[in-house]
Amino acid sequence: MNIYSLTDTLIQQRIGDKIRALRLRQNITQVNLASDAQVSLSSVKKIERGQIGSFDSLIRVLRVLGKLDVLQQLVEEEEMSPNEYYEFVNSKKKKSRQRATSVKKTDNDKEESEW
Numbered sequence: 001m002n003i004y005s006l007t008d009t010l011i012q013q014r015i016g017d018k019i020r021a022l023r024l025r026q027n028i029t030q031v032n033l034a035s036d037a038q039v040s041l042s043s044v045k046k047i048e049r050g051q052i053g054s055f056d057s058l059i060r061v062l063r064v065l066g067k068l069d070v071l072q073q074l075v076e077e078e079e080m081s082p083n084e085y086y087e088f089v090n091s092k093k094k095k096s097r098q099r100a101t102s103v104k105k106t107d108n109d110k111e112e113s114e115w
Contacts (some may be wrong), residue, residue: 012051015052015058016048017063019047019062025058026065028065033064035042036064037060037063039060039061046114047061
């Protein structure tokens with residue numbers, strides 16, 4: 001199954017079905033899930049019908065059901081490969097501002113004044 005070929009509504013319905021199945025498998029009532037997740041009973045019922053109106057409520061429900069890890073990839077920071085890190089460091093070096101240098105002239109370098 002290619003998730004990109006599904007409509008948003010169908011994706012939400014499948015998520016709702018999965019949450020309902022998880023809740024029933026864990027023998028948790030909708031009332032208890034709502035209470036433990038600190039969301040309203042109507043929010044739980046809507047989520048299970050695929051009417052996910054609040055991302056906050058969905059996160060709370062997933063946390064109670066022990067399935068918050070499905071969002072793991074969205075919250076992880078991506079690590080750079082060695083090549084990406086090398087390019088990043090070198091791009092910063094190229095763009096860094098050059099300071100003016102003060103070169104002291106020696107007596108031999110001084111020009112004779114016409115005055």
